[in-house]
Amino acid sequence: NAGVTQTPKFRILKIGQSMTLQCTQDMNHNYMYWYRQDPGMGLKLIYYSVGAGITDKGEVPNGYNVSRSTTEDFPLRLELAAPSQTSVYFCASSVPGTKTGELFFGEGSRLTVL
């Protein structure tokens, strides 16, 4: 079991470029999430999905898009990258209906926008 796998681990973008952060999980979890983590700011929810074909905005969705065509994959698209999107991005998954909210995280993708 690989768990949650994110690619790439590191990326440098120029302002205005676009890219997709990939996330795949092999635990057959219905729920998946994208968070960003900035120093001293904790984790902020960008988008989440409760199943294939269903996505919804989190706390900080501006500048991002997602899709969920399969249970396993939940890519995050950055359009017109801006310096404010420099951050560490974490994909996570969870089992639906759990009250305790245990999320399983990937190792993160570090993005720098210059």
Place this chain on the structure above:
Amino acid sequence: QKEVEQDPGPLSVPEGAIVSLNCTYSNSAFQYFMWYRQYSRKGPELLMYTYSSGNKEDGRFTAQVDKSSKYISLFIRDSQPSDSATYLCAIPYNQGGKLIFGQGTELSVKP
């Protein structure tokens, strides 16, 4: 006021010390409280969770909730250098699995 607040530290202690990590929250309806541990350049992992008020112990770790003051704590006894990590409190706010995270406290345990 943020829904969950946590002192970001950093906190540095000698090996063997008792560590106290704390968060406050604003919504009295919250019932589950979680602590995640995040090693450097890794994703967070669930360490412990508690329900409502009271204590929960797991080895050297104790999670405590005081709902009357909206205060949650994580105590680490006999701290070890391997405990050096960032500790994040987290609260689920619906059954969709969405969590509100504190800012995280960076802990360093010196040998």
